Amino acid sequence: MNIMEYVQQLSDVCGVADLYHDRDELIKTYGDDICKYQYAIVIGHKMNEDIIEKIPLSYQDDEIAKEYLDEYYNSHQRAKKIAIKIADKIKQQNHNAIILDVAGDTDELNLKIPFSNKASAHIAGVGWIGKNNLLTTCEFGPRLTWVTILTDTPLADYVKNEMKSQCGDCQLCVNACPGDAIKNLDDPKLSYDPVKCGDYIMSRRDEGHPVACGMCLYICPYGNKKSAKILENKKKNLK
Template sequence: MSLQDELNRIALENGVQYFGVANLSEATDFIVDQGGGDLSEYPYAISIGIRLMDPIVDKLSHRNERSALLNYKHHAYDVINSRLDMVTSILSSHIQDNGYAALPLPSSKRIDDERICAQFSHKLAAHLSGFGWIGKSCLLITPDNGPRVRWATILTDAPLQPTGSSMESRCGSCSECVKICPVQAFTGRNFVEGESREMRYNARKCENYFKEMENNEQLAVCGLCVYVCPHGRKKN
């Protein structure tokens, strides 16, 4: 069994539904700009994803039900992120034991408060692994589960085989995520390679919305763009 097959097996045994490999050579400038030159030393990214529970996401429209929001924050965010971090740690140890370098990246940790971004874009790795496209919500949209997947990434120099390539947008004229956003954070533009995120998404509006909820002693939970996407709701 190849190293890649071993990693795939370990991931699946630990509850991961999506396991892919991305060639990062075409995204070097973006990676350096967001996370620094050290990250560009790794030619490949392993992208793993865990699907969110539909009954939890489907309750997000019930904004007056504290239990629905609490369940989403706990099970669809905190717990899933912890599971992803555990799996990336396990996989990275296995890669290192086989003589290669591996850098697991936190599933949800911000490093830049000004730009409101993490060290590395998990959506980028998933996109380049062939799992989906970047939607008008700036989320990674999968054909089968829409944006109802959380992602994490391992950077590595292990000689792995890419599992796919970037997928063209299938959003079409749909703008459900744009319309439902309570702070109108999305412009409705389709993703364009090389175009800045700000052309499509005002992260500061989301940031201020969450702060406002916290200041009002409310649960800082939204996720309406995750809930409403037809590619995730089509089975309901």
């Protein structure tokens, strides 16, 4: 079986980034090792829908908040298992494969800073980084966990261009964020304030609640059918 057929079988969303396309820029930021191999296979694994749908209740119910937090970590473990299977398959086909961990790092490479899985998914054209700073896909919104495999297996046929932001006029995450950490700006570097987000989550911890939020992940209309309907109706009323 072709390796990408195997990747498609195991993942919910997948793509391939050609790291040599922006080689100089990547090396400047992450160091030479990021381009040890030409391609990055990006795998998106869906988080549990039922648990995500309960996020609005998690602010009043610590058990639900804990369940979401557990799912956050468990989905990373599941994604990692998928990545291990794919890396093994690549190696069986006599190519090299290195898995980046959740934080975008690995002991096998000497990176200046971690190469985020979100960045590789964006380069691979499987989604865009939304106003909430989450990698967002048309199909499942931001309700996915990402993992990256760097490889020298030839994958030129699967490379796509970066996807432009599809946020448009939507500002559901801006309005819903309880930490006031998202602004209605197109550039996620400007729209998302990690300090405010962190402060809000830590304030929940200080009040004795689980360290979880996730409203921006829940509300995005690309993964949330109810939000999509609200947005659609709003657009109709504006016509």
